Amino acid sequence: MRRVGLVVRTAGGLAIARADTAAEPPRIGSSVVDESLSTVGRVVDVFGPIDHPYVAVTPNDGVGLASLVGGKLYAR
Template sequence: MRRVGTVVRTAGGLAIARAEAGEDPPRIGSSVVDESLSTVGRVVDVFGPVDHPYVAVTPGSGVGLPSLVGGKLYAR
């Protein structure tokens, strides 16, 4: 597993995470889990500056987006 980043906001039904500086962002389509290893969703986009990008995650069914804000996400 590798760290995706911290969820900074939600927008358009997506969780937007800020990737860690200096780490490669996850690939589009990667499965994403939270700190308790519960599946959250999948990476649908990586955008922004190359050295500190944002990662858009589409949530799985039953995942409450507001509860993800401030939490760390990880890619499998």
């Protein structure tokens, strides 16, 4: 498991996380969990600058987007 980044905002029904480093970002389709290891969604896009990309995560049913803002996400 590796860290995806910190959720900085929501947009269009997606959680947008800012990656910490230029380390290889997660693959599109990767499962994403929160700090309590609960599955919250899947990676649908990686975009932005190479040194600190953004990762778009589509949430699973029943996951409140607002509750993810400010939290750390991890890819399995």
